[in-house]
Amino acid sequence: MKKNKLISLILIMILSLSLFIACSKGKNTSAIIGDIDFEVVGSDVLTDSKLEEWYNENHKEEGISSIDFKEYKYILVGAGEMPTGGYSVEITSVVGKEDTIIVDAKINAPKDDEMVTEALTYPNALIRVSKDSRKAALGDLLKETVE
Secondary structure, three states: OHHHHHHHHHHHHHHHHHHHHHHHOOOOOOOOOEEOOOEEEOHHHOOOHHHHHHHHHHOOOEEEEEEEEOOEEEEEEEEOOEOOOOOEEEEEEEEEOOOEEEEEEEEEOOOOOOOOOOOOEOOEEEEEEEOOOOEEEEEEEEEOOOO
16 A cells, blocks of 8 residues: 555656746746836947947947847847937836737937037947847837937
């Protein structure tokens, strides 16, 4: 009788373990769905040559680019070429979906009476989030008009 109970217990444990493995296989169980905490960083944190090269290749482009490096995913949102200084990019939200990280941002324009540099500029915002296998995608990129 004790032998049958032991065999039954072992079978239940094996079935439970098999069910757990089957349910979790292929899913990123650590992926955050919903708002994701992010940190705005400057290009000065890109001390590795791989990160510097990625930034230099992408910071002048309008749109989004990302790279996984060590424990972080770095996400760069660029406004493209602007005619003067005074423009900035502000990240308004970072939201995790099932297979994508959606980044919303807005481009802030200089005020009419603001003194600005008379040169072409390439405003961008660089953030980092915890490393994640999902791709980063640009959601809304709102352009503020000059008042």
